[in-house]
Amino acid sequence: MSLNIHAVLPRSRVNGPGTRLVIFFQGCASHCEGCFNLDTHSFEERELVTPEALLGKHLSTGIEGITVSGGEPFLQPAGLLRLLELAAASRLSTLVYTGYTIDEVLDDQEKARCLEYIDVLVDGPFDMKKLEPTLLARGSSNQKIHFLTSRYSLEDLYMPGKVEVIIGPDGDIRKTGFSSLGA
Numbered sequence: 001m002s003l004n005i006h007a008v009l010p011r012s013r014v015n016g017p018g019t020r021l022v023i024f025f026q027g028c029a030s031h032c033e034g035c036f037n038l039d040t041h042s043f044e045e046r047e048l049v050t051p052e053a054l055l056g057k058h059l060s061t062g063i064e065g066i067t068v069s070g071g072e073p074f075l076q077p078a079g080l081l082r083l084l085e086l087a088a089a090s091r092l093s094t095l096v097y098t099g100y101t102i103d104e105v106l107d108d109q110e111k112a113r114c115l116e117y118i119d120v121l122v123d124g125p126f127d128m129k130k131l132e133p134t135l136l137a138r139g140s141s142n143q144k145i146h147f148l149t150s151r152y153s154l155e156d157l158y159m160p161g162k163v164e165v166i167i168g169p170d171g172d173i174r175k176t177g178f179s180s181l182g183a
Contacts, residue, residue: 003047003079006040006071010058016095016120016137017156018064023083025071027168030099034128036139051083055090065093065119065141074098077110083118091152095120095137102146106173120157121146 001167009022124143138156
């Protein structure tokens with residue numbers, strides 16, 4: 001089973017607690033106005049990778065956990081479930097962002113199985129009229145944070161900044177976080 005991935009950030013400190021592996025899924029049908037990750041919307045194949053290969057490549061890098069974003073991760077529920085199972089087996093924490101509400105996830109048995117392996121779920125569509133005014137790890141204040149385990153608390157989701165700029169060894173510059181900095 002393969003995941004269609006948009007991008008992977010091997011290390012980030014603004015996409016959840018601690019140093020995290022961030023995985024952006026490819027494909028989203030929501031098209032939220034003001035979305036800062038428009039390149040993830042297409043359902044065309046971007047990069048296919050197995051959950052095993054994806055995590056295996058990054059397990060020894062000193063990460064605390066994984067953050068899964070998109071696109072929409074729950075549109076690939078079987079692959080998402082496998083990724084979350086592997087993360088849990090490796091004692092990595094899991095934070096997942098979704099445009100669905102938790103009730104919509106619970107209404108679909110295949111998607112709902114993923115919740116067993118998620119420490120924190122941030123749900124709801126991005127709303128550019130309700131931008132998150134604090135350093136809380138979410139894009140808009142309408143998005144709800146669900147602590148599905150006791151691993152983290154609200155205080156853990158206040159980030160050291162809203163945007164992180166990463167310069168790769170090849171000079172490639174990437175930005176990540178919760179802002180349309182420089183659009």
